[in-house]
Amino acid sequence: MFKNIDDHNQQFWILHTLGWIGFAVVHYLGSLVHEMRDAYLMVVALDAYVGWLLTIPLRYIYQRTWSWHPVKMVLTVLLLATLVAVLWTIVKNYSYWEIYRHGFQPKNLSWLQQYLRQTPVSFYVILSWSGMYFGIKYYQTLQREKQKLLTATNRAHEAQLKMLRYQLNPHFLFNTLNAISTLVLTNENNTAEKMVTRLSDFLRYSLYKDPIKKVPLQQEISAARLYLEIEKVRFSERLKVHFEISEDASQALVPSLILQPLIENAIKYAVATQIDGGHIAISAKKFGHDLLLEVADNGPGVPLDDGLPKSEHSGVGLVNTRERLAALYDNNFSLVLTHNDPQGLKVNIRLPYELEATE
Incomplete structure (x- = not known):
């Protein structure tokens, strides 16, 4: 569906937005298995919006790491994914306990236990976003190289015909x-x-x-x-x-x-x-x-x-x-x-x- 969109920047914003909308829809549909109040829709929308915002800076950082050594790049991605996951978890907990539960927090879980339980899930989501970003960027790079090779082939054959006129x-x-x-x-x-x-x-x-x-x-x-x-x-x-x-x-x-x-x-x-x-x-x-x-x-x-x-x-x-x-x-x-x-x-x-x- 994006083959006619040549602007890679435009492709990113479309895919980025659609991805987080899809996350919100899947997350909300999964919550319907349990009895959830309508306020939970606001919580899911807020979580997806915050995730949408927090992952935008990752794009510009990942662009700089594209040419790095693979080991250095992977370590950087893991570190950034962890940092963003922690920030995202803080916002999600705040919206969950302050908006959905109206300030109620389970007494059997401490503040640290809540974050330790939810941060890995956030980490996997951010890591999945990172993997999709690099996968799409790699695909786009392959497409550009394929297009350049095709252009080189056409130009070279044209140049050959022109040079034969001289030779x-x-x-x-x-x-x-x-x-x-x-x-x-x-x-x-x-x-x-x-x-x-x-x-x-x-x-x-x-x-x-x-x-x-x-x-x-x-x-x-x-x-x-x-x-x-x-x-x-x-x-x-x-x-x-x-x-x-x-x-x-x-x-x-x-x-x-x-x-x-x-x-x-x-x-x-x-x-x-x-x-x-x-x-x-x-x-x-x-x-x-x-x-x-x-x-x-x-x-x-x-x-x-x-x-x-x-x-x-x-x-x-x-x-x-x-x-x-x-x-x-x-x-x-x-x-x-x-x-x-x-x-x-x-x-x-x-x-x-x-x-x-x-x-």
Whole structure:
């Protein structure tokens, strides 16, 4: 019934109120087995209302304990449930003896005995409320993760289609095939054969890598080398490339083809537009719990505004990359553009450092 209520705060108040109303109804119906005066309805309503009030602060405290160690969280829940149960028992006894019994209290029970007898029942009710709260919150968390995974799947497939437009760009294929044809005409058959093999390997990697799955960075670097070696035939000495990949970074998991649009941008705007060509530097290193990736060039650069290109055409591939990262990592990533020194553009990506699970 709550699947259309997206506001979790609204869900809490509805379930919280319905739960205590249900408690009052069950408690009152159970009392009908015995002969009870009509005033007992007021007592039950007051008990449920006080329980409704006392458990509200627990919600905000439990929100803080959600990420705690399980043992610490359980001990905190038990302690808070005991404290609230004692307070609730005090109010219930007051309303029972002052409202329902009109001040009469059984002579055979002391004040302490009354509380010792009733507090465990209150404790079990508050503990049940706590258990339902954590159970519902855990269910909501699972639903959010399921929704995020579904969104990531859809976004990644959309991003794959967009990236294939770049990877299978007709100009790229035309230029590559033209370079191979030129090599054949000049009897450089060995070089032409190598280029065909590289093109085949690169296209195979581009087409068959699942964009949902993450791959070791070293595979991405191998694919980048294939692409750049193909482009080197086109640009010859005008294209210079430098890799600086640390050993621990090479084993880190990254989204497949995450570097490809950035390298294509560098080729398009930094190398192809300059008579003397350009230089592309690709680096990766581990920093704490993060993986830092960087693609830099010495091209003319672009005007930036808070780490984003002002001109829309210069951001080709960046939107796709950002969408994929947001779908896979939520807010736990960054993609920032900065000016290179002395000229050019840097694209910096920060991702969580992850390794492939070993059995």
